[in-house]
Amino acid sequence: MSKKEVATFAAGCFWGVEHIFRKHFKDIEARVGYIGGTSENPTYRQVCSKTTGHAEACKIEFDPTKVSYATLVEFFYKTHDPTTLNKQGNDTGNQYRSAIFYYSPEQKEIAEQVTKQVQEKLDSSKPGSLYSGSKIVTEIVEASEWYDAEDYHQDFNDTFTVTSPNLNFAEKAWTAWFNSFENEVVATALIAFIMHEVVYFGRCVPFWIADLIPFFRKYKIQANKSNTVAEHWQCLKSVLFAHFCVELPLIFSFHPVATMFGLEITTVPFPQWQKMTYQVALFFLFEDTFHYWFHRLLHYGPFYKYIHKQHHEYSAPFGLTAEYAHPIEVIILGAGTIGGPLLWVSITHDLHLITVFIWISLRLFQTIDAHSGYDFPWSLRHFIPFWAGAEHHDYHHMAFVNCFSTSFRWWDYLMGTDLKYRAYREKKEAELKNSGKAKVKAN
Template sequence: MATNATFSAPQLFETLYGATDLAALNWFEKQWVAWYIWIGNPVIATGLMSFLLHEFVYFGRCIPWIIIDAIPYFRRWKLQPNKIPTPKEQWECTKQVLFSHFTIELPAIWLFHPMAESIGMATYQVPFPDWRTMLPQVAFCFVFEDFFHYVAHQALHYGPLYKHIHKIHHKYSAPFGLAAEYAHPAEVFILGTGTIAGPLLYCFFFGNLHIVTVYIWITLRLFQAIDSHSGYDFPWSLQHIVPFWSGAEHHDFHHMAFTNNFSTSFRWCDRLFGTDTKYQEYRARVKAMKTKGANKEDFQRMEKKLMEEVEKEGQIAEREVENGVKAKKQ
């Protein structure tokens, strides 16, 4: 049983791991034990590790996209090649992200683990579950979060919620990696609920959940969120391998057109509920331009014009939402 008290290292080791066969542990599991013993308090050790993981993964994944944005060679795969974030925009974005991380996400991360532990989640315990146990748990979190995000994201496009909350996230019609969590603190809390509610629900109903599985889920979720805001569609991007994966190509349209494509990881909900019709029309028009056999310069000119049309329509739709005009089905 975990404890909030702080003991000496020998006392804590005996309390937490006295019955554990350390020789049977792998290297990573031994480091896990060493971390908890070194910190001296399981609650602090878990909370600190969780927040540090979030920060290292988030900004660590953003750095490659910052570098890519600075190299003209990669513009050929940029979905909106004429909109490259400036250093000033990236810095302003970083400040807002850090503000949300410390005011909203830090308390949520710190409180999540005692709450989850109280309903059966393992934290300091070793050995870890095997991949056959973790894989369906991570899959459940992905599916739950995607549906939750779809519903909540559409709600955030409702007049007052959009005007006072979600509008901040739509500042960039051409998103970039750092902008994945560029949002009003209330939005960070609302959409972040979908990320942590999945593990909580799974743990409550099924038990047998280890926080290392949650860490794997959070890492993959951060990668997904950052990559979908990257603004790049490479031939090796996951959506070209997994057809139902969303990715940057899917989400970039949402920022450009304001409407359609409300999901995060998958395309299922948008297709099922008909909120990708404008996106499908756009992709069909781009495909038709390619089949006309236009040279590279003519195609780029036609695509740019189409993007401008879509963005203009999106700006009109955005103003209608802000002004309380009943929007057409998106």
């Protein structure tokens, strides 16, 4: 019985590398893991942070009497693009580099010889053919210490839905979604757009229902004003235009930009809830600051006349008007929503797409609530003193001045752009108090 040998290759996401080698060579044993870096016992999330130096790799045990090392190396070059540095498909980062890790001088010699042959074929191929004239960037390096990847990564493409107890339903569904698409950009854009539409219109539904029930009229901030069916229809058409013609193209451009900065897309399991919570909190702070200053700018002269005025066509807003705006305004203020995550991931390289989705969902909840025209007893401003809420933003639509913030009140307070609003509140509270006294006297 011949002694088995080991071959280790890195060619992008190790799920696919392991899967294709197992499928093509029936007599091998394969495992995925990390190699080539400096960190000891790295986790998948640490490797994805691009700070460990490790590559995602596939370690193959093979019988040289059944399949030669040269055959494995030749197949390795057929499985990926060896001419792109630190990138395979939509996956970018040094963990996705192309590399051959040899275990003996003989393996090194064979790897170099096969690489030379592949390069000669590329050099002699016809112009316009795949990889024609490109230079191979595959590293051929001595194997360092190998670290097995977590159990749920092993044979992942074939078994994750059945034998991955560490993954919850959402994580399995997430992976199934992305595995069902050949193009990750399309998969990301579609799920992002569907999420946006479901959350946006779904959040509007409770307020539409409240409009139909007289009991809730007492919570309407501008109870003396009502919007017609024609106004709702006009708003809906404009919002749908913005969603499909402005936001959808931007959503498609998100994946290439975000992955360039290091955003994790398909990684599972998801980050811990504690991490997602503080990241979302930071995004709220960033967006509120961004929105305050750019919103104020949009109230300046020509910016208001030609851009922001459209959003103020409804002095008594309702939920759907949250994204009723000029396309330029949609882009400018939308930059505050997505700018926080992009800035964060560009600095830390530690952010997952699911966290971005949670943030955007909460941001949509916030902005639709702020435009709802309702101030319920259970509205957040009654529990969080510095929360803006509908009562704060409704004044902005009614008076066209003051209250430029989105989520919080502190920028308006610090900059004195809530003085008229506070005076208005004091007046309304005094009127309400006097009205109560009058009723007591009448009784």
